[in-house]
Amino acid sequence: MNDWCEWLQNLPVPTAIRESGDLFPAIETLHVLAFVLVIGSILRVDLRLLGVAHRRESVRSITAQSLPLTWTAFVVAACAGALLFSSKAVIYSADLPFRLKMICLLLAGLNMAAFHALTYRRVADWDHGRPPPAARFAGGASLVLWTVIVGAGRWIGFTT
Amino acid sequence: MDSQDASIQKKVPNHTRNSPHLAPGNGRIVPPHGQLAERDRPLIAVFCDWLAATRVSQRFQDLDWFVPLVQTIHILSIAVVMTSVGFIACKLLGLSGRRRSLAALMGGTMPWVWSALALLLITGTLLTITEPARELLNLLFRIKMLMVLAMAAILLLLQERLTRDPDYWTASAGRRGSARALGSAALLLAVCIIIAGRWIAYT
Numbered sequence: 001m002n003d004w005c006e007w008l009q010n011l012p013v014p015t016a017i018r019e020s021g022d023l024f025p026a027i028e029t030l031h032v033l034a035f036v037l038v039i040g041s042i043l044r045v046d047l048r049l050l051g052v053a054h055r056r057e058s059v060r061s062i063t064a065q066s067l068p069l070t071w072t073a074f075v076v077a078a079c080a081g082a083l084l085f086s087s088k089a090v091i092y093s094a095d096l097p098f099r100l101k102m103i104c105l106l107l108a109g110l111n112m113a114a115f116h117a118l119t120y121r122r123v124a125d126w127d128h129g130r131p132p133p134a135a136r137f138a139g140g141a142s143l144v145l146w147t148v149i150v151g152a153g154r155w156i157g158f159t160t
Numbered sequence: 161m162d163s164q165d166a167s168i169q170k171k172v173p174n175h176t177r178n179s180p181h182l183a184p185g186n187g188r189i190v191p192p193h194g195q196l197a198e199r200d201r202p203l204i205a206v207f208c209d210w211l212a213a214t215r216v217s218q219r220f221q222d223l224d225w226f227v228p229l230v231q232t233i234h235i236l237s238i239a240v241v242m243t244s245v246g247f248i249a250c251k252l253l254g255l256s257g258r259r260r261s262l263a264a265l266m267g268g269t270m271p272w273v274w275s276a277l278a279l280l281l282i283t284g285t286l287l288t289i290t291e292p293a294r295e296l297l298n299l300l301f302r303i304k305m306l307m308v309l310a311m312a313a314i315l316l317l318l319q320e321r322l323t324r325d326p327d328y329w330t331a332s333a334g335r336r337g338s339a340r341a342l343g344s345a346a347l348l349l350a351v352c353i354i355i356a357g358r359w360i361a362y363t
């Protein structure tokens with residue numbers, strides 16, 4: 001793992017990001033711009049599933065508005081994040097907050113996949129009303145996981 | 161992630177490490193080659209030193225988890241504002257569906273935006289108390305605050321007109337044009353606020 005990280009960070013592009021004064025903050029800014037849209041759009045869905053916000057709108061309408069933005073922004077955030085990681089791969093791969101962030105990202109993905117594969121299939125039954133416990137659980141879990149992802153991401157800045 | 165972030169743990173106001181007229185280490189004021197003596201220093205710099213030395217600031221600086229935790233709440237609130245402004249701007253620019261009116265969108269979204277902005281003000285104040293010089297002496301921070309005020313004013317204007325007349329922004333071609341301009345400006349400001357916010361750590 002360490003060898004692979006060392007090979008990665010010595011490639012031309014990661015080296016350029018590490019050694020340039022402005023490239024890292026520029027890519028980081030893009031990462032922040034994209035992930036606030038990921039979080040904001042996911043939060044809309046989570047809060048609707050929890051029955052806290054947008055109660056007058058149907059769940060399907062909220063997800064239809066939010067998910068294209070979520071995915072587009074996620075691709076940008078992930079690409080920018082991968083570039084940031086590559087510039088100091090050895091340090092990040094050993095960093096506890098970074099590992100926590102990656103685990104939570106994985107769990108958030110699994111939570112979302114399970115929700116769409118199981119609970120969301122019957123969305124027609126609860127589209128306009130209060131979502132069932134499974135949907136509320138998915139919304140709550142997503143909210144917690146994404147909060148930890150942001151927190152861990154910010155924490156990385158203090159440990160690396 | 162950046163060295164400026166890590167500086168909080170050193171419990172030394174940022175500017176004392178970088179500023180030429182402050183002797184490193186002991187914090188004593190030394191005016192070399194005709195630079196400002198303490199009594200001539202800008203009031204804001206004196207205020208920053210005073211604030212950083214207060215008990216509450218020192219307490220926040222001593223807690224390693226304080227800044228990352230407050231920043232996390234700050235970022236989550238930014239996510240709410242940024243996404244909401246994005247949706248509102250898309251609606252004003254005619255890029256989203258016509259199924260839901262602007263008034264309905266603003267009615268459902270703006271309470272969240274104002275709450276998030278209040279949370280941003282509180283968390284931003286806490287961060288400023290913890291590291292006064294990092295924010296108050298930074299030109300980008302001042303520009304960011306002006307942009308926040310401008311964005312909030314635009315949102316307030318959009319909302320205020322709608323409460324009087326739900327069709328206000330679509331009533332004429334001129335108003336539709338104004339709505340498009342205001343939506344674009346709010347979105348541009350939101351993006352620039354985030355850029356400025358992140359670059360404060362590097363300047």
